[in-house]
Amino acid sequence: MTRLTEQAQGVYVIAVTPFKPDGALDLDSTDRMVDFYLEQGATGLTALGMMGEAPKLTAQESLAVVERILARIDGRVPLVVGVSAPGFAQMAELATKVMEAGAGGVMIAPPGSLKTDDQIVTYYKQAAEFLGDIPFVLQDFPLVTNVQVPVSVIARIVNEVPTCVCLKHEDWPGLEKITALRAEGTLDRRISILCGNGGLFLPEEMARGADGAMTGFCYPEMMRDVVRLMQDGQSDRARDLFDAYLPLARYEQQPGLGLAVRKYVLAKRGVIASDTIRRPGAGLTPAAKAEVDAMLTRQENRLKELN
Template identity: 55%
Template sequence: MSSGKLNEQAKGVYIIAATPFTDEGAVDLQSVDTLTDFYLGCGVHGFTLLGMMGEAHKLTADESISVVNRVIGRAQGRQVIVGVSHAGLENVRRLSHEAMMAGAAGVMVAPPPGLKGDEGLYNYYAQVFAALGPHIPVVYQDYPQTTGVYLPVNVFERLVDDFPQLVMLKHEDAPGLAKLTKVREGEKKPGRRRVSILVGNGGLYYPQEMRRGADGAMTGFAWPEMLVQVYELFAKGKPEEAEDLFDIFLPLVRHEVQPAIGLALRKEVLFRRGAIKSPKQRAPGSSLTATDKTELDGMIARLERRLAATGRLAKAAE
C-alpha cells in the first residue's frame, strides 16, 4: 500500500526510527518489526529512517535497504522518508533511487560537513537536485550543530524558489525560533511556496516551534505518543493544553538530548517499553552505567506519577 510522494502539505509526527541491533551487533529485523508496530501504536503519521539517530553511518548499503524495505512493508501506508546524506554525491544518488524504488515517499539530505559559504551551499544542493532528478521529493536537514554548516534563510528561499522538489525543511538549528518565524514570514511574499517544516532536537523546543508555524515534529523521543498528542492538541486549537502535556515529559525530553549518551538512553527506554529486544548500539557506541540506569528509573517513576495525577497514565502506557 503506497501513501504517495512527500509534498509541501506534510504534517504531523514523522518519528525518527532507531535501528535495532542484537547484543552481538547484527541488524535485528524482528525488532525492526516490533519497533515499527510500537510506533504505529503511538499514532505516528510517518517514519524517517537512517537519520543520525538511526546509526545510518554504521550500516552497509545492503543493510540500509533491508531496513527500509522492512519498515515500508509494515508501515500500513504511512509515509517513509529515508536519510541519504553521504560525503559522495554518487552514493546519495544511488541510495535515493533504491529507497524510492522500495516505496519511500521522499529522501532527506544534510549538507556535508565543512561546506563553505552561501554559494557553496546553494551549489551543493543544485548538484543534489540535478543528480536525483525532478521526481524525488527532498527534505533539507538543517542541523548545524552536527554538520557545522549554517543555512541562511535567504539561501533556503533561493533553493525553494528554484527547485520544486524541495518540499520540506527539517528544522534543527538552535537557537532557531527566530529563523523559523523568518521562513514563515518570507512565504507570504507573492509567488513563494510554503513548504512543510518539521522540527527536531529531541522535541526540546516543540511547543514554541508549533506556535511559530511548524507543521509537526521529526524526532525520535522514546515516548512518541506525547509528540502525537501535542500535535493533535495544537491542531484542535488547544495550545495551552498541549504545553501542559509537554511540560510533564520535559525532564525526560531534556535528559534524552544529552550528547554522548542520548541515543543509549533512548534505546534503553525503547527496550524497557518492549519495542526492541536489545538496547545495544553497533560499535562504536555509548552505554549506560548502573548509575545512569538508576537515574532513569527515578525519572520514569516521576513521569508516571505526574501522568497518573492528570489522568493520562493509560494513554502513555498503551
C-alpha cells in the same frame, strides 16, 4: 508508495535501528518498532537518520532495514530515508533504490565542506539534478553539520528547487528562523516545516508555524499529543502535557548519550528486544539507568495527575 509532499504534518518519528546483543541487525524488533510507532500515531517515519546509526551500517544493511520497514508500513504512511553521502553518485544510488522499494522521499544534510551561501545553494541544486523527481527534505542541523543555513539560503533553495518539499528544522536557537520562513513573501510556496532536537522546543515551534516534528523520543505519543493539541488551539493543555515529559526529554538530549537513553527506554517498553548500540558506542551505566528509571516513575505520576 505514499509520497512526501509540502503538506507533510504531524509526527515523523526518527526510527532507531534495533540490534541484537552481538551487534547484528534485529529485524524482528524492527517489525515491532514500526507497529509501535504507527500505534502511537506517527504520520510518517524516517529511517537512516543520524540517530538511526546510519554511518554504522553497510550499504546492504541500510537497504535491508529500509525494505523491512517499508514491508511493515505497507503503504500506510510515508517513509523518509536519509541518503546523505560524501558524493552525489552514492546519494543517487541509495535514493533510487529506496524509492524503488517504496519510500516516499529522502533527506539530505549539507556536508561540512560548504562555507558560503552560494556553495550551499549550488550543492542542493546539483543534488536535485542527480535525484531527478525524488522529493527531498533539507536537513538544517548546524549543531552537527557545522553548516549555517540562513533563511535567505533556505528561501533560494525552496524557490529554485521544486523537489525540496520539507525543511527539517534543527537550528538552535531557531525559533526566529521559523517565524521568518513563515512571513509573507519569504518563500514563493509553502513547504512543510518539521522540527527536530528531540522535541525539546515543540510547543514553541508549533506556535511559530511549524507543521509538526521529525525527530525521535522514547515516548512518541508525547509529540503526537502536543502537535494535535497545538493545532487545535489547546496550547495550555499541550504545555502541561509537554512539561510532564520534559525531564526525560532533556536527559535524552545529552550529546553522545541520547541514543542509549532512547534505546534503553524502548527496550523497557518492550518495543525492541535489546538496547544495544552498535560500536563505536556504549550503553548506559547502572547509575544512568537508575536516573532514567527514577524519571520514568515521576513522569508516570505527573501524567496521572494530568488525567
